[in-house]
Amino acid sequence: MWALPADRQTFLDILGRQSLPHLKGILDPGRSHLLESSAELLLLWASEPVSSPPGLPNGEQLPDAIMVRPHQMREFIAWITTVAGGYRPFTAFVRIIDPECAEHALESKAPNLGKLEDAVAALIIAEALTLSGAQRSVSGLSLLPCESTYSYSFARALALSYVHGGKDPIAAPFGLARKLTRQPPRRLGDELLSTPLKVLSGLAAGSTVTERSSGVTPFIWETCRELQSEREVKRSWRLLTDTGLVPQQLLGELRGPREHRVKAFERILQSPSGLDPLTASFLAGLLADQIGPGSFEHIDLLLPYLNQYPTALLWYGLCAGLHPDSEVQQIGNCLGRRLLRDLLTADPILSRPKYDIAVSELEVHLDREEPLEFRTASQNYIAVELLPGVPAYMKWPMTTEPVLAPSKGMSTSGRQGELPLQSSFVEQGGGSSSAERQEAISDLTRAVERIKLILKGPPDNSDAIDKGVDNKRRKKH
Numbered sequence: 001m002w003a004l005p006a007d008r009q010t011f012l013d014i015l016g017r018q019s020l021p022h023l024k025g026i027l028d029p030g031r032s033h034l035l036e037s038s039a040e041l042l043l044l045w046a047s048e049p050v051s052s053p054p055g056l057p058n059g060e061q062l063p064d065a066i067m068v069r070p071h072q073m074r075e076f077i078a079w080i081t082t083v084a085g086g087y088r089p090f091t092a093f094v095r096i097i098d099p100e101c102a103e104h105a106l107e108s109k110a111p112n113l114g115k116l117e118d119a120v121a122a123l124i125i126a127e128a129l130t131l132s133g134a135q136r137s138v139s140g141l142s143l144l145p146c147e148s149t150y151s152y153s154f155a156r157a158l159a160l161s162y163v164h165g166g167k168d169p170i171a172a173p174f175g176l177a178r179k180l181t182r183q184p185p186r187r188l189g190d191e192l193l194s195t196p197l198k199v200l201s202g203l204a205a206g207s208t209v210t211e212r213s214s215g216v217t218p219f220i221w222e223t224c225r226e227l228q229s230e231r232e233v234k235r236s237w238r239l240l241t242d243t244g245l246v247p248q249q250l251l252g253e254l255r256g257p258r259e260h261r262v263k264a265f266e267r268i269l270q271s272p273s274g275l276d277p278l279t280a281s282f283l284a285g286l287l288a289d290q291i292g293p294g295s296f297e298h299i300d301l302l303l304p305y306l307n308q309y310p311t312a313l314l315w316y317g318l319c320a321g322l323h324p325d326s327e328v329q330q331i332g333n334c335l336g337r338r339l340l341r342d343l344l345t346a347d348p349i350l351s352r353p354k355y356d357i358a359v360s361e362l363e364v365h366l367d368r369e370e371p372l373e374f375r376t377a378s379q380n381y382i383a384v385e386l387l388p389g390v391p392a393y394m395k396w397p398m399t400t401e402p403v404l405a406p407s408k409g410m411s412t413s414g415r416q417g418e419l420p421l422q423s424s425f426v427e428q429g430g431g432s433s434s435a436e437r438q439e440a441i442s443d444l445t446r447a448v449e450r451i452k453l454i455l456k457g458p459p460d461n462s463d464a465i466d467k468g469v470d471n472k473r474r475k476k477h
Helices: 008-015 021-025 031-036 070-083 099-107 114-131 143-147 150-159 171-180 190-205 218-230 235-241 248-253 258-270 277-291 299-305 312-322 328-343 359-366 434-455 462-476
Strands: 002-006 041-045 065-067 095-097 381-387 390-395
Touching (some): 002 008, 008 041, 008 070, 065 099, 070 359, 114 190, 143 328, 150 190, 171 359, 171 381, 190 218
Parallel strands (some): 065 095
Antiparallel strands (some): 041 065
16 A cells, blocks of 8 residues: 655646656555644555656556545535546545545455354345335345345445444445435334344454343344354243243244244234334244244245334344354345355455445535536446445436426426435335326326417407307307
């Protein structure tokens, strides 16, 4: 890694491909050089930039990343989007990072999920299924709806070692990106997803999570630990049976033939248990897993109970993935394996970005009276980089299609970021309703016909109108 302390004029020279003799003095910095630099900017390269040989045009020597102090970040991005219009969005070409990310770049660890690969893949698939509405089938899921889940972004942050101390580093940027792009409300709120993600990050850190510090009940935490370490649930059942919340006899049937397990599953879920909603949803997912431990094949059994236990599928996926011999990666024509391929893809901070725009620049572009236009890779979605290497895929309106019949409160502007999304392609299974579109087209057609009649209307003379009417009546008779 190479670094050059610089000011804005120096960076403008690099953008203009000016001759830069001072590049000969760049350093291969240690951590102290990065954090203690008093320069306005710190330009970073993965490899030493080389000046063009004499007689040849100056080549592009853009840095791979620019370190900016947090309190100067927004102002610098606003400045760069103005002076570097040829690079828009700028963070699609060069990452703009703070000192904490620069320190992270020095460590340069390969993405890693350890023993949690199956659990992560299953949790992502389970969230996508929960959000997919009536069409809940693993075979019907494609890769993009899965990679558009909150769990996917969190898992990518976990693989890149951004998750520390049980904190969720993507909560704020993910929420900001959704707000800026005007996504519809999620069917799974943050409060419902937080506990499964806390368990996942706690298992990854090998820490002991207590109910008081994290909100994770002892039964949930101990059961997940037991599944991961011992392949089956033994001691954890006592936390339920000793309190009399679930009869021991029913739990005993879960160790019998599969048809007995299914009957026990249905009887437990249909009878009142006295459990809190979180624990009840976890129990529903755990019982589904106990029918075929680690298989993730009994999703259909949970579907009738999702209104009562909204996170049951999430817990089912997590429990199924925690088994050391889990089959999660093979389901859905290896959908889980494809997800892990992308989650574990190397994407060093000092490399060219792969996504449309960073959330920090997205805020500068859209949070203003006249949003700036910029190009994305797709007209249907936008890939927002929440943290270096951590994307969030979100529905993005097409700017080339006119708005025919805006609904109440909808902006009629054709600029990106101003069209409210009628539905999320992840959460509601597709784009806008064809029936609504046909109705809008019909309304527009009728309006056009009315305008034509007005333009071709008869003279204002009322006598002439009456005569015309009388003539038409005579012709009929």
